[in-house]
Amino acid sequence: MGNNSASRHHLLAEWYRHHHGWLVGWLKRKLEGAAHADDLAQEAFVRLFKAPQLEDVREPRAFLTVVAKRELYNFWRRRELEQAYLDALAQMPEDLGLSQEEYALLKEAILIIDRQLDGLPAKVKQAFLLNRLEGLTYVAIAQEMHVSVATIERYMKQAIMHCHLARIEGRL
Known part of the structure; x- marks a missing residue:
C-alpha cells in the first residue's frame, strides 16, 4: 500500500470516527426515523471511498451532506419505483399475478x-x-x-x- 493510499485510508477512518454519528442523526431527521439511516450513512461512506481528491476537502460535514443527499435521493427514487411497480401489480388480474x-x-x-x-x-x-x-x-x-x-x-x-x-x- 502506497503512502498516498495509506493517508487516504487514515483520513477516511478519521472522518468515519468523527462524523458517522452526526451523519446518521442528520439522515434520521430527513427520513423521520432510523429504519434506513444507518444503511444510507454506510452507502455515503462507501461513495467517499471512491471520491477523488478527498484530501482537498476542507469542510467534511458539508461534503458528507452532499454525498448523503445523493444517497437519500437514490433511496427515495428506488422507493418510488418499487411503489409504482406494486401499484401496477395491484391493477393486474389475479391470474396474471407474480x-x-x-x-x-x-x-x-x-x-x-x-x-x-x-x-x-x-x-x-x-x-x-x-x-x-x-x-x-x-x-x-x-x-x-x-x-x-x-x-x-x-x-x-x-x-x-x-x-x-x-x-x-x-x-x-
Missing part, C-alpha cells in the same frame, strides 16, 4: 436498471426506457417527447455509453 420468486427477480432487475441509469438526465433515461422497455422507435419517442429524432439518437448514444461504463466500473 409468485414471490418472480416478484423478487423482477424487483432486482428494476434495481439493476435503476443503478445503471443513475446519473443520467431525466430526458435521456425516459428516451432509453421508452425504447428498451416499451419498444418504441426513435421516431415514436421523438414525437412523444416533442424533440427531434437526432436528439433521441444523441440521448440513446449517451444512455448506452453510460450503461457500458456502469458495467465496466462495476456499479451493478
